[in-house]
Amino acid sequence: MHKEILLPVDLGHPESWRKALPTAIHYAKASQSRIHLLTVVPDYGKSIVGSFFPSGHEEDVMDHALQALHKFSEEHLPDDIPKQHIVGHGPAYDEILRYAEKTHCDLIIMASHRPEMQDYLLGPTSAKVVRHAKCSVLVVRE
Secondary structure, three states: OOOEEEEEOOOOOHHHOOOHHHHHHHHHHHHOOEEEEEEEEOOOOOOHHHHHOOOOHHHHHHHHHHHHHHHHHHHHOOOOOOEEEEEEEOOHHHHHHHHHHHOOOOEEEEEEOOOOHHHHHHOOHHHHHHHHOOOEEEEEEO
8 A cells, every 4th residue: 555645735726635635535544644745836036037026035935835734734634644744846747746756655646627728738737747757646637
């Protein structure tokens, strides 16, 4: 069974976790696994957009995201499931893949919306994760 489960969530979009969260809880309880709860903050610092933010903005956003992730965890994850809170910084699929390896996850559980035309051309985050992950990926359709 799986022992380390990565659950990426976008705290601003419940559709990113609404169905994946109960699935992760079920797997974690059945396997006595730990859930690595990951949210990702976009990286604006290297683009022209980054010049419009004050110095230290990224650190403030990362701190706020970590606090919000802890609150999310308290509200949605049972106390008896071991958990780790992670805030990534950069493109979501890169951070999901990076933290899956860094935390030695053997399963990634993530939600995916129904594909639209632009997804077939560009590929959504979940498709990139499925193609490049070194561990199993369970995609829960929204």
